[in-house]
Amino acid sequence: MSVLEQTTTELRPRTTARAKTRNPHRLWNGMILAILVVGAVVMSMPFVWLVISSFKPQEKIFVFPPEWIPQPFRWQNYVEALVYKPFGLYLFNTLKIIVLNEIAILLSASFCGYGFARIRFPGRDFWFGLVLATLMVPYFVLMVPQFIMFSRFGWVDTFWPLTFPYFFGGGAFNIFLFRQFFRSLPEELADAGRIDGSSEIGIYWRIMMPLCKPALATVAVFTFLFAWNDYIGPLLYLRSDYNFTVAIGLATFRSVMSTQWHLLMAASTAMILPVILLFFFAQRYFVEGLVLSGIKG
């Protein structure tokens, strides 16, 4: 590429003119780089602050000017924070909810999505319109009546309200996402299955599902994130300490430890870490989900 550019400049008489235009170009790139570096430093400051605070001994937390390298480096903060409240149990509860949600959403949303994408039948567009309509209703609008309903079922202080409803469609957005994905797969594959005498459910399960791994991964990632981060759901429905999730555990930890910032930062770091790890392992699907929701939404 650069070799090619050089020969053209040699051939043409405008060598000097090109050299001049190249300098501002480099200057421009330099400016962009400078802005990006400054911005990146600002953006990572809260993270740096979080991690530094999480390693400080309590007496060093309230020192001005702050020490940027904790002395001594206190790993025990993590041990202390995570045993002060039973975070191991909270983690187990959260994982239980996450596993149930993943099973519910991946099966149910892909199943419905397949029906909307690949089968023509009267009334389909009407029902799909309802999928889109429910997509627009914010959680908070139905929060109170749903709470009344679930409390009538006797589901308060159980995991039922946080898991069971997802077995019914798995959320409008996920249905929508699977539908879009199934529509992009070639029809010939399904036809081949039909010729071989496969039922529609067989086509869905044996032909289409193996092909929709990217969509499954994207939905799985966002299901994990949602359940891991969810605050309002557990706040409404989980009452007993032994039922708490990590999110609600951290929130109550904050209310009882209002000034123990070193322990609070250790617990927060511990809650953020899995999400960041997940991001590095499944970066693609994060971006895919965002782009799908942002552009295709």
Next chain:
Amino acid sequence: MTTTHWYRRYSLRTLAGRRMIAGYIFISPFILGFLIWFLIPASVAVWLTFQDWNLISPPRYVGAANLVRLWSDDLFWQSIKVTTTFTLVSVPLGLLLGFMLALLLNVKMRGITVFRTVYYLPSIVPAVANAVLWAWIFNTEFGLANVALRAVGLPKIKWLQEPEWALPALIIMSLWAFGSGMVIYLAGLQGIPDVFYEAADIDGAGRWAKLRHITIPLVSPVIFFNLIIGIIASFQIFTAGRLITNGGPQNATLFYVLYMYRTAFQNLKMGYSAALAWVLFGIVVVLTLFVFKYIGSRVHYEDVR
């Protein structure tokens, strides 16, 4: 002319009939879920609107009193004011930052993915952990925000104790997560075919002209769409308001859904909370219709994959 009766057309023996049955089997989870988790609560919400009910004593029919009360409820207007102010500042600002950053990051440079990651990561921090972290950052004596202010010789600010600073503090917090928009714009920018820019180069267009006449028009539907989605999401901010300031000081951060939550679960006014829910619903519906009316057809439905 012979017409086939619908029951014959869709009987089990015809292809159309088998298809219809298969179709309804596939979407049946959604239909059931819609009826149970959506339609029933929605009906309850309608009924609740006309009741005075604290969940304990029997509900009492009060007509439109709950709706009328909205007008004279100072806290309702305060929560509208807080949420609107927050939205009007944080959403456009976040959008602008996200778009400008996407422009900067849309260059071929070694190590650019490192920058993209650094800018994106704050947006995936769990809300509760984020709230705890920012409560510490805005700590008056030893928080990072005031450490930074002191470093440049400015006086410290009582971020979370002064009514006029609490909301700006939460806006700053929300701007930290502007990277999620950046990713979406980046995808939009990368979807613009190079030929447009090549054609502009031949015509001698400069950087600004290309931005003004190619880039912005082509990503504008995405920007506008994200603006509306951002506004809708911003109207539902809850965790930060509850965990960092709990609505205070002096209701300066009483976000709309936080007020709704309190009405229902602390003051136990179920009927009035339903009235508040309808207002939220109305706001979202108006915004959504706005999207469909003005950009519905203009959004690019090109396959991203």
